[in-house]
Amino acid sequence: MNGYIASVLLVLLGLGVGSLQAASVAKPVCGGTTSYKNINLVVPSSPPRECEYHIGAYSKYVCQLRIDFAMTLAQPTLEKDETTGLSYAECTSDYFEVNGLRLCGVETWQHIYVPFNATDGVSTVDLLLVLANRAGATGLPTPSWDMTVTQLECPAGASVRSLDMEDQAEITIESRASTIKDGFFVAPPGCLQYFPQAKGVVKSFNYNDGAGIYPSRMNYAICFRRVETTSLLTIRSYFFNVGAETSASNFLTDESCYRSGSSNDLDADFLMVPQATLVDSNTHATYFCGATDKDVVIKSNNPGPLLVLFNSDDIYKESEAGFAFTYTVA
Known part of the structure; x- marks a missing residue:
């Protein structure tokens, strides 16, 4: 696994986008604390019931953590709401938790971004x-x-950092000199996942080759890097099984993705793609749900931040295995 990440970083170096790999990598044990820029966390031979790692800020310029991870934990548990009698999927047996987010199941090199505003006193x-x-x-x-945890640094005034240090006398973060070469990897504010490369693959959490289920009560942004010449995001879905209000064996859009009578857009499971067009039918849509194992091509040319949103409500239905798609930014 470590070799895989190292290979990816070497490829990025060859592409001239910079490297996130420093000369040394910290490998703390459960209960340990480290303020290294690059950190590797590996399951111990006899893991305790609770394993907590404490990441201290590498410098006052730190603005985000990027966490790339592979893991095998217990699948989400189907819990029952005592009021409605309906089931929802929740990570209760095993879980990985950071910043209020819980993940579980099987992940093969997923990643997340965690805000870490050292300038604002978060240490x-x-x-x-x-x-x-x-x-x-x-x-x-x-x-x-x-x-693999990487502490990303941002220049002063960046939108993911505060402008000024508050109560500087009380902050003990070392003010290391920094040339800040992390810009390519820094995600826009509010993105749980960020894909800076021009093409790649996106999968839902606990996708597990279509055999998993995604947790209920999720709502997050998946973002892509936009440059001055960017005009189009193309998504080719090759697996899609996201809960729909009606039993479906095909791709559904917009009103079919909401529960009838609900005025809350979050009261449903869907993938939202702004200003999207289904290429095969040349029809416009924004919300996508249902189930299909056929290739579905979606193009989006929205202005502003380049992103898609995923939402899962608090009701588990059988059609909730997740999604997988390739993307191209052009």
């Missing part, structure tokens, strides 16, 4: 892994994780 971010009791025949998988 530590905690990463927590919690495991269920595996004594006896539990049927739970052997837990594993391999995470």
Whole structure:
């Protein structure tokens, strides 16, 4: 796994986009604290029920953490709402938690961004892994994780940093000299995932080759790098199974993706693509749901930030295995 990440970073170097790999990489154990720029977190041979890592700011210029990770944890649990009697999927047996976000199941090199505004006095971010009791025949998988954490630095005045240090006398973060070469990887504010390369693959959390289920109650932005000449985002979905109000074996859009009678756009499961066009039918749509294993091509030419949004409500339905698509920014 470590070799895979190293290979990706070497490719990026060859493309001239800079490297996130420093000369040394910290490898703290459970309960450890580190303020290195580059950090590798690996499951110990006998993991405790709770494993917490404390990430201290590398410098006052730190604005984000990028966490690339592979992990195998227990699948989301189907819990039942006592009021409605309906089920929802939640990470309760095992989970990885940071900044209020919980993930579980099987991930093969996913990534997330975590705000880390050192300029505003935030000095530590905690990463927590919690495991269920595996004594006896539990049927739970052997837990594993391999995470690469990179502290990204931003210049003063960047939108993901505060302008001024408050109560500087109380802040003990070292003011290291920095040439700040992380700009290519810094995500726009509000993006949980960011893909700076011009092409790649995007998958929902716990996709697991279409065999997983995504957690309920998610609402996040997936962002792409836009340059001055960018005019189009093209998405080619090759797996799509996102809950719809009606039982479906095909791709659905807009009104079909909401529960009838609801005035809340978040009261449904969907992938939202601003100013989108379905290429095959040349029809316009914004919200996408339903189920299909056929290739579906969507193009978006919206101005401003280049992104798609994913939302899952608090009701689990059978058609909630997730999505996988390739993208091209041109």
